[in-house]
Amino acid sequence: MRQYPHLYIDGRWTEPIEPRERELVDPTHEEVFAQVALGGAADVDRAVAAARHAFESFSTTSVEERIALIDRVIDVYESHIGDFSELIAREVGIPVSNRAQVTGPAEHLRAARDVLREYPFESRVGSAIVRREPIGVCALISPWNWPVQTGVIKVVYALAAGCTVVAKPSLNSAASGVLLAQVLHEAEVPPGVFNLVNGTGREVGDALSHHPSVDMISFTGSTAAGKQVGAAAAGTVKRTCLELGGKSANIVLPDADLERAARWNIQRCFFNAGQSCHAPSRMLVHESQVEQVVPFLVDEARRYRLGDPLQRSTTMGPVVSAAQFTSIRDHIQSGLDEGARLVTGGVERPDGLDRGYFVRPTVFTGVTSDMRIAREEVFGPVLAVLSYRDEDDALRIANDSPYGLGGYVFGGRRTNAHRVVNGLRAGRISYNGAATDSHTPMGGYKQSGIGRSMGRFGLEEYLEVKSVYGFEDEAQALPTLFG
The missing domain is CATH 3.40.309.10 (Aldehyde Dehydrogenase; Chain A, domain 2)
Structure with missing residues (x-):
């Protein structure tokens, strides 16, 4: 029996305030193969507080520093690809022959790094400066069907923007969420920049959606659940990015x-x-x-x-x-x-x-x-x-x-x-079956969602826009926003 008894908060592995566990069932054999710690609303408060504190310094890091951080994450992630492949086979039944599930995240890490290298965080409109700044503390709720890739996409674009994170994977794929936290820990992501709270949507997801100190929520899952997240987030007027169901x-x-x-x-x-x-x-x-x-x-x-x-x-x-x-x-x-x-x-x-x-x-x-x-x-x-x-x-x-x-x-x-x-x-x-591109935006019309992930559009989901006037000379040195 595998044991995952900890949450990851403020750079440390820690037990939930009220210790509880959830059994994970191997869908191939219909048998319990692991137990994972469940967090609650009080653990969300701890994680959000750590992310809020870390945001003060992480939001001021340079592009070069964040690129170096992503490069470290890539190196550590690739050393664990075999571990991820074996783990998601056990917890959600994805065959080890499905290499895209574990090689895709590395491609998206590189794509985010490439976007970050070229992205103009300051530009000019007339004589005004338009700044793009990290939005703040981001709650990232990811699904079980692409358990590693979806979580990686959310996390890497948040980090690229200079945001801090509280992540909640699906309980069906909670173990691979813990392994992703281990990757970020080994890559020396600063304490509080990334936090992991496993738990139920009803408790942890709801606490994140309502939390007044969470500035943005990114959710991937069913349309029904996305409507609940959106309604809860509206109470504090959070930025909301939803990738929901499809019937393509x-x-x-x-x-x-x-x-x-x-x-x-x-x-x-x-x-x-x-x-x-x-x-x-x-x-x-x-x-x-x-x-x-x-x-x-x-x-x-x-x-x-x-x-x-x-x-x-x-x-x-x-x-x-x-x-x-x-x-x-x-x-x-x-x-x-x-x-x-x-x-x-x-x-x-x-x-x-x-x-x-x-x-x-x-x-x-x-x-x-x-x-x-x-x-x-x-x-x-x-x-x-x-x-x-x-x-x-x-x-x-x-x-x-x-x-x-x-x-x-x-x-x-x-x-x-x-x-x-x-x-x-x-x-x-x-x-005619053309392949997609990890630098291009992904998202839906109608009840398939709000907002976009991946590429430049994905990075901008985690950025606020500020107009600055009165610095005409400084503005002239910047690229124009519209060509």
């Missing part, structure tokens, strides 16, 4: 390479066992071509090797928890009950896997926009295929959602596809 559509135009589009859609949708907010969980295919894509979808879905995520041959592990397992299977059953056509997968456990929260990779065709599997974020390996009449109909169906996090288009004629891309109401759009 992939529009496959009639002139697309159908096999490539179908296989890519399965790979992208079922990556991480479908537990990804940007997953293209709705695939829109012209009504005359649905039957052509089905064999490719079925073949690709059946290629996944389900099993122990610690085995390198495994390409899909279990979903994170019993609650998630039940919710996904309930959605699959709703698809059957509402008349969708099941072409592969289903509610039954995969063959040979009688234990663990394993879900069959599942594909439905004949889905209509009013069905639950078309409207709700299933957050599992379930694809809904919908048909459309023409491009305008495809855009109408794709945008007929409360979400707007991601979108995808496959097609041959670039001019035509570009029009469709521009018509999608979502924060990130990929054409």
Whole structure:
């Protein structure tokens, strides 16, 4: 049994004021494998006080000092990549073969460092100086589905801006949150600049959202939870950055390479066992071509090797928890009950896997926009295929959602596809499976969130803007803000 009995506050490992523990269940074997300390509101007060005190000096550090700090974090993080890979396999079922989960954070650390090197914290508008200054103490609440990467992105941009941090990982991934705190400790992040308080959203998350000494809150998670965070933060008029749920559509135009589009859609949708907010969980295919894509979808879905995520041959592990397992299977059953056509997968456990929260990779065709599997974020390996009449109909169906996090288009004629891309109401759009870029902003339209993370836009979430007048000579030496 692994033990994680401490919080990390003011540069020290410390027990909660009221010692409590939470058991962590290995989703592969449905057995407890670790215990983690739970903090409470009083621990949040301690952590926020430490961050507030540290902000006085850390906010005045030079860009060069913060770059050096990020470089140290990169070096230490890379020495622990194997530890992170093994730990997230145990706590949330992410296969060790999924290298992006542990190599991606290093890429984002470097991207933040690159942005920091070039960012103009002072610029000129006319004869005035416009300054960008760190916003203050930031509460960072990260999810379990990208347990290391999301936390790293939040922390590194806050540090790059000169802010101090109180972090709360999801309880499902609390152990990897502790390991990230260890990385920052070994990298000699100054005391109080980074603090970790594991705990429940109801207690620790709520305390952070309401806390009058927290200046900004960044939350990644479900839309329902994000609404609660936003409502709580409004009481003290905090800066709020929310990355929430998604129900992303992939529009496959009639002139697309159908096999490539179908296989890519399965790979992208079922990556991480479908537990990804940007997953293209709705695939829109012209009504005359649905039957052509089905064999490719079925073949690709059946290629996944389900099993122990610690085995390198495994390409899909279990979903994170019993609650998630039940919710996904309930959605699959709703698809059957509402008349969708099941072409592969289903509610039954995969063959040979009688234990663990394993879900069959599942594909439905004949889905209509009013069905639950078309409207709700299933957050599992379930694809809904919908048909459309023409491009305008495809855009109408794709945008007929409360979400707007991601979108995808496959097609041959670039001019035509570009029009469709521009018509999608979502924060990130990929054409023909193009890779994303860690320097570009990520965030959503509508109920998929507020604000952006990553790159220059991500850094600016942690900065306030100040206009200064009367220093005309000093202003002339600065770059102009608008070109």
